Amino acid sequence: DAKTTQPPSMDCAEGRAANLPCNHSTISGNEYVYWYRQIHSQGPQYIIHGLKNNETNEMASLIITEDRKSSTLILPHATLRDTAVYYCIVDGTSGTYKYIFGTGTRLKVLA
Amino acid sequence: SAVISQKPSRDICQRGTSLTIQCQVDSQVTMMFWYRQQPGQSLTLIATANQGSEATYESGFVIDKFPISRPNLTFSTLTVSNMSPEDSSIYLCSARESNEKLFFGSGTQLSVL
Numbered sequence: 001d002a003k004t005t006q007p008p009s010m011d012c013a014e015g016r017a018a019n020l021p022c023n024h025s026t027i028s029g030n031e032y033v034y035w036y037r038q039i040h041s042q043g044p045q046y047i048i049h050g051l052k053n054n055e056t057n058e059m060a061s062l063i064i065t066e067d068r069k070s071s072t073l074i075l076p077h078a079t080l081r082d083t084a085v086y087y088c089i090v091d092g093t094s095g096t097y098k099y100i101f102g103t104g105t106r107l108k109v110l111a
Numbered sequence: 112s113a114v115i116s117q118k119p120s121r122d123i124c125q126r127g128t129s130l131t132i133q134c135q136v137d138s139q140v141t142m143m144f145w146y147r148q149q150p151g152q153s154l155t156l157i158a159t160a161n162q163g164s165e166a167t168y169e170s171g172f173v174i175d176k177f178p179i180s181r182p183n184l185t186f187s188t189l190t191v192s193n194m195s196p197e198d199s200s201i202y203l204c205s206a207r208e209s210n211e212k213l214f215f216g217s218g219t220q221l222s223v224l
Binding site: 033034042043044045046049085086087097098099100101102103104 | 134142144146152159201204205207212213216217220
């Protein structure tokens with residue numbers, strides 16, 4: 001079973017920040033949080049990942065709470081092309097390195 | 112970043128037949144995985160493709176239905192055997208190094224009539 005829970009859907013106005021939450025209350029100390037997105041039916045695209053510190057790259061920012069039980073993906077200036085399903089994944093399960101996907105959040109960016 | 116080529120990109124098949132999907136990575140990778148994504152659903156892990164040994168299947172998936180090969184560190188195949196309409200899905204190949212992020216192919220969209 002997936003170790004994460006996410007809201008099924010969210011809307012965001014174009015140009016505004018999109019904040020996508022993820023709960024991972026059973027995360028272990030050595031497990032990373034990864035975010036991917038899937039546009040239409042293409043293969044999922046990597047966005048960002050982190051262990052305990054906040055991370056930022058050219059696509060997004062990742063905020064992980066101090067207790068690591070939840071995180072938020074931030075798209076600072078959402079565009080219509082950011083409309084996709086966003087998946088939060090906890091990695092490193094029992095050393096098998098396989099990803100178990102949850103249901104994800106369907107983000108719709110509105111013009 | 113690894114690049115994964117998957118083919119065919121789509122196919123329409125008759126029930127009772129089999130289809131083999133190929134996955135080629137442009138660099139050697141430690142781990143390769145196969146996922147299925149049914150219409151409107153999230154990704155479900157089918158199996159881990161192990162180089163030189165039998166694949167490791169997740170609960171609900173069996174080797175007779177989804178035989179997998181991985182002859183080397185850059186290539187794997189997934190066969191969907193004795194297909195039925197319920198097998199209509201997108202099948203995705205993915206790969207990673209042990210401490211690196213997972214990369215995905217563009218998927219194979221399978222329709223079974």
